[in-house]
Amino acid sequence: MQHIEEEQISAFIDSQLSDEEMLAVKSHLRICSGCRTVLEEMNAVTRLFQESERVAPSPFLWNRISADLNKKDPARGWVAAILESLHPYRRGLSAAAAALTLILSVGITYLYQSSRQVAERAALAAIDQTYKSLAAQDPDAYNPFTSGSLEDHENPFSSFLSGGRTAQGN
Amino acid sequence: MEARNGSQDAFRAIYECYGARIHNFLYRLLGSKSEAEDATQQTFLIALHRLGTLRDPNLLESWIYRIARNEVYQKFRRKEIDSLDDDGLKPFAEKAKDTRLHGEPEKALLNEELGEALQSALNSLPLKMREVFILAVIDEMSYQEISGIVGRSLLSVKTDIYRARMMAKEKLSRYTVMNRKIAAP
Numbered sequence: 001m002q003h004i005e006e007e008q009i010s011a012f013i014d015s016q017l018s019d020e021e022m023l024a025v026k027s028h029l030r031i032c033s034g035c036r037t038v039l040e041e042m043n044a045v046t047r048l049f050q051e052s053e054r055v056a057p058s059p060f061l062w063n064r065i066s067a068d069l070n071k072k073d074p075a076r077g078w079v080a081a082i083l084e085s086l087h088p089y090r091r092g093l094s095a096a097a098a099a100l101t102l103i104l105s106v107g108i109t110y111l112y113q114s115s116r117q118v119a120e121r122a123a124l125a126a127i128d129q130t131y132k133s134l135a136a137q138d139p140d141a142y143n144p145f146t147s148g149s150l151e152d153h154e155n156p157f158s159s160f161l162s163g164g165r166t167a168q169g170n
Numbered sequence: 171m172e173a174r175n176g177s178q179d180a181f182r183a184i185y186e187c188y189g190a191r192i193h194n195f196l197y198r199l200l201g202s203k204s205e206a207e208d209a210t211q212q213t214f215l216i217a218l219h220r221l222g223t224l225r226d227p228n229l230l231e232s233w234i235y236r237i238a239r240n241e242v243y244q245k246f247r248r249k250e251i252d253s254l255d256d257d258g259l260k261p262f263a264e265k266a267k268d269t270r271l272h273g274e275p276e277k278a279l280l281n282e283e284l285g286e287a288l289q290s291a292l293n294s295l296p297l298k299m300r301e302v303f304i305l306a307v308i309d310e311m312s313y314q315e316i317s318g319i320v321g322r323s324l325l326s327v328k329t330d331i332y333r334a335r336m337m338a339k340e341k342l343s344r345y346t347v348m349n350r351k352i353a354a355p
Contacts, residue, residue: 064211
């Protein structure tokens with residue numbers, strides 16, 4: 001005969017099995033003396049603890065708790081009072097704080113990118129201005145088509161300058 | 171609601187409702203009346219301060235038990251508890267003395283000895299097994315409630331209660347045999 005697992009018997013004693021499991025255990029216990037012995041031994045230990053004295057606290061324990069509850073931390077003072085008064089609105093405040101954070105993040109990102117674009121445009125304009133002023137002083141030196149700063153084979157316009165030859169020299 | 175608004179009367183009502191059970195749970199867990207009182211005091215201070223954070227009032231008892239249990243683990247971590255103090259056995263000794271004075275010496279001796287044996291059996295259990303065993307057998311909580319308090323699976327709770335029962339059975343076999351002899355016709 002297959003016995004019930006002792007762990008099941010333990011849970012049976014605590015009435016912590018499903019209705020189906022309870023019925024199955026009860027049926028088995030009717031016909032199995034071995035499992036009944038295990039049940040009786042576990043029950044005996046359980047009864048010892050359940051019938052043991054409950055140890056009550058001192059009658060003055062509430063006075064000590066109450067005294068401690070009434071103590072206020074002076075360092076917290078007005079800050080604690082404000083936080084406590086806001087406590088009922090914590091959910092609304094949390095949502096508002098999250099929305100504000102999002103708006104600020106988007107705003108700061110937009111401003112940052114805008115300022116970068118402005119800075120880039122300013123830098124390009126400054127380069128352009130510098131180039132124009134240098135070109136005005138020495139047009140040949142700053143003419144990309146005629147200046148000697150590029151070797152012929154590097155100059156994409158060399159074929160025009162040399163009468164129809166391609167840049168590859170063919 | 172009144173308690174959440176800081177009403178002292180409401181706080182006291184919560185303490186009177188759950189204080190004795192929590193104290194007994196802590197006493198069985200710690201094995202010392204003085205430690206249990208300290209832990210009970212700390213538990214209710216924390217619980218009453220944080221009452222506003224409890225979302226479901228129906229879970230108040232489990233919530234307080236969880237705070238109490240955490241307080242014990244904190245004490246162990248801070249090494250505030252080493253072993254069973256002698257005064258942990260005093261409640262039983264005191265009760266036994268009263269019984270002796272009223273002319274029941276044998277019963278008194280048995281009560282005293284049994285009380286010591288019960289607490290000694292509990293103290294011999296690892297803390298994880300001890301807490302679930304006390305909650306199931308002495309506090310008669312469901313495994314589901316216990317699982318929520320200790321933060322472990324139902325299966326783990328069920329297994330540890332069984333193992334604790336078997337270990338306690340070994341330690342207390344002398345008393346269970348006596349019980350069965352008394353119970354038999």
